[in-house]
Amino acid sequence: MDEVRNVLTPVVDQLLKPFGQVAETELQSVTAIHERYPGIAKFRDQLGDTPLVEVPSTPGGATILAKCEWGNPAGSVKDRVAYALVCEAIRRHGDRPAEDLRLVEYSGGNLGLALSYLCAEAGIPLRLVVASFTSQSVLDTLQSRGTAVDIAPAEEGFLGTIRQAMRIADGDGGWQFLFQHVNAANLIMHQATTGTEIVKQLDGRKPHTWVAAIGTGGTLIGVLNMLRTVNPAVRAVGVTPAESPYGHGGAPAAPQGLCGTGGLGYGLKQPFVKAYENDVAAHQQVSYPEALEGAAEFFSLTGTRIGTSASANWLVARKIAAQLPPDEHVVTMFADAGNPEQWGAIGK
Ligand SMILES: Cc1ncc(COP(=O)(O)O)c(C=O)c1O
Structure with missing residues (x-):
């Protein structure tokens, strides 16, 4: 390769x-x-301004706020x-x-x-x-x-x-x-829209930790750059599938995994994340079965369908929030609402 x-x-x-x-x-x-x-102007009109929603956290822990992206024109971030x-x-x-x-x-x-x-x-x-x-x-x-x-x-x-x-x-x-893994337009868009919207929606609240699943890393790093404007010490945590973690040396991503995320294999690191490696506080892994279970649990708690990368982010955010006091905020990304294969596997 x-x-x-x-x-x-x-x-x-x-x-x-x-x-x-x-x-x-x-x-x-x-x-x-x-x-x-x-057609592009119309698409832009319908894009973004998605809700930042409080989602279930560990009682006594920090608040978790999720940016819910399925309302975009084609259904995802x-x-x-x-x-x-x-x-x-x-x-x-x-x-x-x-x-x-x-x-x-x-x-x-x-x-x-x-x-x-x-x-x-x-x-x-x-x-x-x-x-x-x-x-x-x-x-x-x-x-x-x-x-x-x-x-x-x-x-x-x-x-x-x-x-x-x-x-x-x-x-x-x-x-x-177009080359999404190296095209700076990917990062810039997340900084200029996703991150900017979140900062506005936080409305003065300071993000303690930002949790985002890594595909290209555009979301993780682009939004991080904007969150830093309101809290320079914000912690960034990347999430990848346990089957295909960030920077892993094995074969490329397995067919089954958290939708849209995963390491490239052969020890390659996503360039956006590698460039900002010192700014990422930690990497967490969630397996596909854990993410499916998380999506099912989230659905039973809220009645809302989220995709597997969203549920992986939620599980990681919940663990982090449990360690923090209730006045802190963990912000995360819910990239999509899942797909028929996922919901078939969950049986919902
Ligand atoms: C559902 C889902 N979650 C997360 C990601 C990862 O986003 P990024 O490429 O910004 O790291 C993607 C990317 O395609 C995705 O489809």
Whole structure:
């Protein structure tokens, strides 16, 4: 997997550049993009401003507040990233004819669903590389939205999907690679929207700890950068599946795991997290069966369906909150409401 490793490593250095500079350019040309693509403007109107909700905690412990993201247009936090990546791609495309813009990315999960929704609305051709274990319900949805799907060989795992997308982009078909794991638009969007909304919703309350599951690490690090503006000492805790922890040296992510999260395998670390490694206080692991149980427990306590990454975050947040006094706040992310496979496994 040297091909992927060689691309991921140098990007870490670039990410250490100050955020503010990039954030300014991010904001400049959005108006022009919205004028040119009304479907993107409509998507942006419906995006974000999701609720920050108090969720069950350990009695006597800190309050847990969860940012609930299933109200976004395609149903998850990744809608924010899809918007940012597509706007960035349009910017990179520059003055070339709009009809030549074609996008390629890898994901069989929420980002794939978000991109397929957004690109269909915007009329931009999209090609997605997915892993061979992607569920039929996701494949059907992608197909119904006109997304071209490539299936990466099972034995190459998740890195194989990245490699195949890279190769498509390197070919002569003019496909622009979005590359969510290294594209700063991912981090900036979380800082500028998810993190900014949370700070506003905290309304003067100080976050003690920020708990977020790691896929690319965009959520964990982007929001952390914003939470620091209200509490420079806020602790960041990353959550990954026990089957595929952050930075693990084994084979790439197992097919079963917390949806949208997990280590890359082969000792590779997600560049966004690696770049800010000293700012992440701890990494916690939750197994898929534990996360399923957590989702079932959360459902019986609240009547609300949450996905497995959300339930993993909740379980970790609850453990942390139990150690803190009641006037502290643990903030976490509920990225989606789960999928039919998960709820089938739980039997709800
Ligand atoms: C359900 C879910 N949770 C968590 C994540 C991880 O988010 P990030 O890529 O920002 O680390 C994802 C990413 O796709 C996801 O789909």
